[in-house]
């Protein structure tokens with residue numbers, strides 16, 4: 001079933017109307033209510049890198065024109081010059097439709113997106129050589145960084161580090177203030193990830209609970 005989304009003014013949209021919503025609905029695109037910087041397109045944007053879809057299509061056309069010698073491309077940004085080079089020297093061609101990951105529309109002779117293929121190959125090579133992480137062209141959907149990815153799961157190294165530091169922050173706080181008394185709503189207001197009411201849970205634990213779910217940490221640990 002096709003989902004229809006709405007802007008606040010009631011205007012409808014094929015895609016979620018903000019990047020945050022798109023992350024929530026796990027869609028590949030969102031519709032921005034502000035036009036793109038480069039060409040003022042009111043078009044769909046890629047969630048992964050905020051790229052304007054219409055601009056990517058335009059860049060493809062520009063690359064075609066550059067190769068024909070119709071435009072001077074000496075001042076083009078480096079990624080576009082590299083793309084032109086791929087077409088001239090590496091058997092690639094320009095596609096009309098960019099891939100689903102917001103890459104420049106450059107396809108290999110097997111009609112794969114060159115950049116997607118590069119990511120897959122980097123992961124395969126890392127797997128074969130027994131590396132834990134591989135270098136990926138795509139920014140992370142969550143943190144926006146181009147950090148390395150775990151070969152097994154594809155998870156972002158930067159996000160993993162952040163999750164780890166949040167975990168150890170929580171642990172430090174529980175170690176430092178084991179007798180803290182704080183209502184869940186106050187913990188929420190203060191942005192504290194755990195709270196402790198001093199009242200027992202249904203299994204008799206007096207310890208900390210997660211603010212987000214209210215779940216008792218001792219219960220979750222199986223004590």
Ligand SMILES: [Zn+2]
Pocket residue numbers: 036037038039040041052053054055056
């Ligand atoms: Zn645009």
Ligand SMILES: [Zn+2]
Pocket residue numbers: 099100101102103113114115116117
């Ligand atoms: Zn791609």
Ligand SMILES: [Zn+2]
Pocket residue numbers: 140141142143144145156157158159160
């Ligand atoms: Zn990340």
Ligand SMILES: [Zn+2]
Pocket residue numbers: 201202203204205216217218219220
């Ligand atoms: Zn419990």
